[in-house]
Structures are given as C-alpha cells and as structure tokens.
Amino acid sequence: MSLLPFTVRFDPTNQELVLSGKMRPESVAEIADALELVRQSLEKYSGIVYLNVKRLTHINMTAFAALCDILAAGCRTRPDRNIKIITSSVMAWSASLFEMLAASLPNLSVEVYDSAFYPGQSFVEDESFIPILRTQTKMTWRHERELLPRHGLRSGLAMADICCGIGDFAALVQREFKPARLVALDHSVRSLDYARRVAADFDMRGIEYTYGDASQMLLRDDQFDFVTCRHSLQIFDRPEMLLRELFRICKPGGRVYITNEKNSHCLGEPHAESIKWTYEEVAKLFSHFDMDVEMGPKSRHLLLNAGFDDIKVDCFMVTNLDGDPQDFADVIEAWENVYAGEMAVRRGDSPDFIRRFRQGFKDHVFAALHPKGYAGWPIWAASGRKPL
Known part of the structure; x- marks a missing residue:
C-alpha cells in the first residue's frame, strides 16, 4: 500500500487531470480506479488534455509503468489528441521522468510551470x-x-x-x-x-x-x-x-x-x-x-x-x-x-x-x-x- 493516499481528479474547465500526493501502490489493482479515470478522461476529450503532476510528490515504477501504458495507448489510438504533462521544477525528478516517455510519443509533451496553471498562461x-x-x-x-x-x-x-x-x-x-x-x-x-x-x-x-x-x-x-x-x-x-x-x-x-x-x-x-x-x-x-x-x-x-x-x-x-x-x-x-x-x-x-x-x-x-x-x-x- 502507498504510505499516504493520493488523489486524482478531472477538471473539465481546463481539460486537466490532476494527480497529487504519493502514488506508491504495491500492485496496479490498488490504483485501478484512478487509472480508469485517466483512461476515460482521455477517451472523452479531444484537442489538448493536460495531465497536471505538479503536486505529485512521489510515484513508484509500478504506478509509473501503468500510467505510461494508458498515456501511450491514448496517444496512439487518437493521434489528433495532444497530451501535455505539466510538471514543476520543485519536483526535479518529475520532468526528466516524463520526458523519457514523451521522447517516444510525438503527441505527448512536457511543460514545467511554477505558477498557478491555466491553459495559455x-x-x-x-x-x-x-x-x-x-x-x-x-x-x-x-x-x-x-x-x-x-x-x-x-x-x-x-x-x-x-x-x-x-x-x-x-x-x-x-x-x-x-x-x-x-x-x-x-x-x-x-x-x-x-x-x-x-x-x-x-x-x-x-x-x-x-x-x-x-x-x-x-x-x-x-x-x-x-x-x-x-x-x-x-x-x-x-x-x-x-x-x-x-x-x-x-x-x-x-x-x-x-x-x-x-x-x-x-x-x-x-x-x-x-x-x-x-x-x-x-x-x-x-x-x-x-x-x-x-x-x-x-x-x-x-x-x-x-x-x-x-x-x-x-x-x-x-x-x-x-x-x-x-x-x-x-x-x-x-x-x-x-x-x-x-x-x-x-x-x-x-x-x-x-x-x-x-x-x-x-x-x-x-x-x-x-x-x-x-x-x-x-x-x-x-x-x-x-x-x-
């Protein structure tokens, strides 16, 4: 189990998924509901969808691998969709980790913001x-x-x-x-x-x-x-x-x-x-x-x-x-x-x-x-x- 619970929510105003807290499951089953919300949100919305991980303080490889699979599938099945992952320089590991994924997916990108996020800032x-x-x-x-x-x-x-x-x-x-x-x-x-x-x-x-x-x-x-x-x-x-x-x-x-x-x-x-x-x-x-x-x-x-x-x-x-x-x-x-x-x-x-x-x-x-x-x-x- 993760040491502290994490949260995932979708904000339709900004077409933005927000992950926060510590995402450290022992198995993918523990975060199945959160992953399903991510998948459904990607399926429902087109254009740009934002994944805001500025408040995600920790993520282990079990969670990261499962999240990557959903993001990659979302990019490949809908090439017209762009996924932008929003990170913070406060979490130095975050940008480099997600940039590895972005390197293989042309419609996924990583942006670093340290102020309150909204599209077109x-x-x-x-x-x-x-x-x-x-x-x-x-x-x-x-x-x-x-x-x-x-x-x-x-x-x-x-x-x-x-x-x-x-x-x-x-x-x-x-x-x-x-x-x-x-x-x-x-x-x-x-x-x-x-x-x-x-x-x-x-x-x-x-x-x-x-x-x-x-x-x-x-x-x-x-x-x-x-x-x-x-x-x-x-x-x-x-x-x-x-x-x-x-x-x-x-x-x-x-x-x-x-x-x-x-x-x-x-x-x-x-x-x-x-x-x-x-x-x-x-x-x-x-x-x-x-x-x-x-x-x-x-x-x-x-x-x-x-x-x-x-x-x-x-x-x-x-x-x-x-x-x-x-x-x-x-x-x-x-x-x-x-x-x-x-x-x-x-x-x-x-x-x-x-x-x-x-x-x-x-x-x-x-x-x-x-x-x-x-x-x-x-x-x-x-x-x-x-x-x-």
Missing part, C-alpha cells in the same frame, strides 16, 4: 482580470450548473452569452446543456482571441465568438431563447442600457439570466473584522470608478424595471469548502493584486490605507486555508421572462 499574464475570471468560473460553475435548469436552460435552445470574457462559461454550457446555437459576445478582442484559442485547443466547435458592444449589439431582435450576462452589469456605469439590449435580443417567452455580487458581504473566520472592513472598502473603491459590486440583491428590481416578469432569484455562497480551498485562495490573491495593487493606487490611496486594505485579503486567504476556517463569497443569480 503566457498569453494572459498581461491581462490582470483573466486569472480571476478563470478560477471564479471554475468555482461558481459547481453551483450554477444546478441552478441554470431552474432558470429555464435546457438542451436545444438558442442561447447568447453576453460579456462572455474568456469564454469559460460558454464552453461549460456547450458541454453540459448542448444548446442548438450559442453566440458568445464580448467587447475585448484579446479575450475573444483567447477564448477562440482555448476552444480550438480543446477541439470544441459550435460556439460563435462575436465582437461587439453589449450596450449596442449588432444582433437581431427576438432571436434567443436564453440570454446570460454574468458578473457584468455590476461593472457598467449604466446597467439599464445593457438590460434593454438583453431584453431586445431575447425571444418573447425566453429568459435572461444574470449574476452579480455583493462584495461587502464576503466573509471569513478567523479575522472576521479585518475581512469585513476590506470588502466594505472594495465596494467603495468600485463605486469610485462608477461600478456597483453591491448589485446582487438589486437584481429583482433591475429585471422588473427592464420589463421582465416571472422573476426568479437565487443566492449562493461560494466557499473554501467547494473543492480545493486553494482555488478560493487563488481568487482572493488575484483580487488583492488588482484591487489593492492597481485600482487603489490609481485612486490615489495612501500607503497606510493600502497596507490595511491588503491585510483583509491576506486574512481572507488565511481563513480559506485554515483547517478550521471558513471563507465565503456571495453571488446572486436571477432571471426574468420576456413577456409574450
């Missing part, structure tokens, strides 16, 4: 919000995939994802709900280029990535059964303009689904007071730049004012207990980098203020990673029907 390092959005979508999807049917999403609909950003949500909807048509629109050329490249890497077809201004879309009236706009109304200085456009492109009887936050209600324990103070200041900071990250509870009246009826509202708390607590910590660290490192500086805040501001984020990370801690981030999901 080198491209998005300039884009301060993209790291936030990727991990946020990964975490909120656990909740939203259960809520979306309640708000009217089902397979076979014509759908538009407005302010789609880097396209993660659209990709997840495409896989899970299989809309008849899916248009993903954003005003950022770089974000759309990124989304198209990830879709191509993952061999994902059928999403129509479209450049456009969400407040003045070049899309016909009454053409979508389901329209989504997530975490975007809150960063528009005139959200009512965007809602009018969402209403216009939605078919009569169709629904518009929005998500927004109330940042001042982010919470954590221990260090609750420090965390509370920082997120109250986040709301003020965004307000300074004409953005409203307190919008979540306002969703119902915003939708009613825009002309929708049959309003449905849900609130869910994303927490450090949703999967890997490090994911939650990564989001908070990204927020700190942007909010304290860029926005507060641009507002002209003093060094003393920024130090205290940063401390609340650090305390939130501490709460997320503490073995007895709890950290939360509340999201409001709401939808309304366009009257017949």
